[in-house]
Amino acid sequence: MQVFEALADPVRRRMVELLAGGEQGAGAVGEIVRAEFGISRPAVSRHLRVLRDSGLVTVRADDARRLYAVEPIPPREVDIWPDRFRRFWSRRLDALGTELARGGREHQDRGRGRDWDRGRDPRENTTGTPPADGPLSTGNSGNSTRNEEDT
Structure with missing residues (x-):
């Protein structure tokens, strides 16, 4: 076996x-x-x-x-099998590292001026607050089931 x-x-x-x-x-x-x-x-x-x-x-x-x-010396099969793939993985992982490094630089260069890069959610209006009818709205938008007597 x-x-x-x-x-x-x-x-x-x-x-x-x-x-x-x-x-x-x-x-x-x-x-x-x-x-x-x-x-x-x-x-x-x-x-x-x-x-x-x-x-x-x-x-x-x-x-x-x-x-x-x-067994203190592993069977040769244990050493040989991964070596066939290690060369493939090494080249691929090196290429991935290069692309990630390159992509990170390109993203920083292209991202200048974007709302996400400025720490602002682009879905928000220009004042940086959510729209009045959004989920964080504090006003009564007509969707409330409570009436004034309950408050």
Whole structure:
């Protein structure tokens, strides 16, 4: 099984997270994932075997216990796969950064004289106050259901 297929399962990802903290026995890892995911002991053993077969974890015997740890040297597949895309992403992200920088300067140059750039809402009238019939109006615009006796 390939590395990314092994990591596609949330139980196995959790096991790798637990083992990243240091070497642990199968029982300790199993107790945690059984409690979190509600899986059986045989299922825990199968997940650990998949991780071992994919090269993500190592196992060593310590008397009757089997101790698991994250493989200190990741499988080559983990290093190679993202490299194919990193070059593409780097060029694209560099281009995006350039465009953002260029766009920011152009916006500042073109925006001079615009109401938004002066801190004013262009929907407001030239005095800077909302129209009298707007939602912030304090006057009675005829839409009120209260009459003078209620006040």
